[in-house]
Amino acid sequence: MTQSTSPLACQRLQERAFWVQGIYKALSYCDKSPEQLPDHLQSLCSADNLTATKVSQAQMNQLWQAAMELTGDPHFGLHMGQMTCGNTLKVLILAASSSATAGDAIERIIHFFPIFSTQAQLYTTEDEQYLTLYLQPKGNPHAMHIEALISQCEKIWRAITPEKLPLVMETRLPQDSDRNRPLYEQALGCKVRTGSKRIAVRFNHQALREPLSSADDFLLRRLDTSLEDMLSELPNVDFAEQVKQRIRQLIGEREVNEELVAAPFNMSPRHLRRKLSAVQTTYERLLDEVRMEIAIRLIREARLSLGRIAYELGFLDPSSFTRAFRRWTGMSPTAFKDNALKDRAAS
Structure with missing residues (x-):
C-alpha cells in the first residue's frame, strides 16, 4: 500500500489535528524530529490548537509523504498506528468495550467513526457466516493514512473480542503481492488476504452475539451523549x-x-x-x-x-x-x- 505519488486531494475533507500529533509522536519513536520536516509541515500542530484545528487532506498527504521519506519506512502508517493511541481513539475503544456485545460495538464504531477520521467511511454487509466491514477511502487520502486507520482499528477489535471466541477471521487488502503479508498479519493479529478490490475485515457471526464482560450501560449512555455532541459539530459532507x-x-x-x-x-x-x-x-x-x-x-x-x-x-x-x-x-x-x-x- 505504498504511495509515492500525491494525487489531488479533496479540499472538503478536513482532518482533526490530533492525527498530526500522532505522526509527530511516531517520528520521535523513530529517532526523528518534526524539525526535520519541510518548513510548512512543522507547524501544522501546536500545543494550544489541537481541539480546534483542522488539517486539509492535501496537507495530511504531504505530511504522510514527508514522514515516510524522512524515516525511510514504506509502512510508516502501519507502524504509527501500532505505536500511538490518542485520546479520541481511547474514548471510542471505551465506548465499544462498554457495549453489550461485539456486534453492538461495531455498529457504534461505524456511527461515530467520523469523529476519529474523515478520510474514510465504514459500512458492512453480511451473510449466514460472516459480517464483513469495509473501509472506503474518501477523496484521495495517502496510503499511509489508510494503513494507520487499519492498524488503529485493530486496537478496537482486540478490545471487543470475546474471551473464548475469535472475532476477526481475516483482513483483506488491495495489494498485488504477498511479499508484505507476514508484516500485516503480525501488525493486525489475524490472517491477511491480498489482492482484494476493497479493504475489508471479516467478523465471526457467533462472536458478534457473545456478551462482552466489559459491558457497562451506565457508562455507555454518557459516552454516547458526548460522542453524539462531537459528531454534531463535524461539517456535513x-x-x-x-x-x-x-x-x-x-x-x-x-x-x-x-x-x-x-x-x-x-x-x-x-x-x-x-x-x-x-x-x-x-x-x-x-x-x-x-x-x-x-x-x-x-x-x-x-x-x-x-x-x-x-x-x-x-x-x-x-x-x-x-x-x-x-x-x-x-x-x-x-x-x-x-x-x-x-x-x-x-x-
Missing part, C-alpha cells in the same frame, strides 16, 4: 459523497450528466447545484474528483491501456485525458503509470 457515489455508478454505465445525477435525490439539477453549493462544491468539481479517483485506481491496477481508461471515463480523446490528468496530479498518465509500477516492484 455526506451529501457531496452521496452525489459522488451516484456519479461513479453512472460513469460505470458510460452515461453521466447533471439530470441523471439529480434524479435519485428527487430534485432538479438547479436544486442539486444549490445543495452542493451549501457544502462548498459543484457538480463539475465532483465529476472531476470521481474521474481522477477512478483514473488513478485503474492506472495503478495496470489492467487497461491508457486509451481504454480515457474511454471508460468519458473523455473524447486521449489528449483530453492527458491534459486533465496533468491538472490533477502534475504529471502525465504515462509518468504516473511508471511511478506506480516502481511502487509495486518495491512493495
Whole structure:
C-alpha cells in the first residue's frame, strides 16, 4: 500500500489535528524530529490548537509523504498506528468495550467513526457466516493514512473480542503481492488476504452475539451523549459523497450528466447545484474528483491501456485525458503509470 505519488486531494475533507500529533509522536519513536520536516509541515500542530484545528487532506498527504521519506519506512502508517493511541481513539475503544456485545460495538464504531477520521467511511454487509466491514477511502487520502486507520482499528477489535471466541477471521487488502503479508498479519493479529478490490475485515457471526464482560450501560449512555455532541459539530459532507457515489455508478454505465445525477435525490439539477453549493462544491468539481479517483485506481491496477481508461471515463480523446490528468496530479498518465509500477516492484 505504498504511495509515492500525491494525487489531488479533496479540499472538503478536513482532518482533526490530533492525527498530526500522532505522526509527530511516531517520528520521535523513530529517532526523528518534526524539525526535520519541510518548513510548512512543522507547524501544522501546536500545543494550544489541537481541539480546534483542522488539517486539509492535501496537507495530511504531504505530511504522510514527508514522514515516510524522512524515516525511510514504506509502512510508516502501519507502524504509527501500532505505536500511538490518542485520546479520541481511547474514548471510542471505551465506548465499544462498554457495549453489550461485539456486534453492538461495531455498529457504534461505524456511527461515530467520523469523529476519529474523515478520510474514510465504514459500512458492512453480511451473510449466514460472516459480517464483513469495509473501509472506503474518501477523496484521495495517502496510503499511509489508510494503513494507520487499519492498524488503529485493530486496537478496537482486540478490545471487543470475546474471551473464548475469535472475532476477526481475516483482513483483506488491495495489494498485488504477498511479499508484505507476514508484516500485516503480525501488525493486525489475524490472517491477511491480498489482492482484494476493497479493504475489508471479516467478523465471526457467533462472536458478534457473545456478551462482552466489559459491558457497562451506565457508562455507555454518557459516552454516547458526548460522542453524539462531537459528531454534531463535524461539517456535513455526506451529501457531496452521496452525489459522488451516484456519479461513479453512472460513469460505470458510460452515461453521466447533471439530470441523471439529480434524479435519485428527487430534485432538479438547479436544486442539486444549490445543495452542493451549501457544502462548498459543484457538480463539475465532483465529476472531476470521481474521474481522477477512478483514473488513478485503474492506472495503478495496470489492467487497461491508457486509451481504454480515457474511454471508460468519458473523455473524447486521449489528449483530453492527458491534459486533465496533468491538472490533477502534475504529471502525465504515462509518468504516473511508471511511478506506480516502481511502487509495486518495491512493495
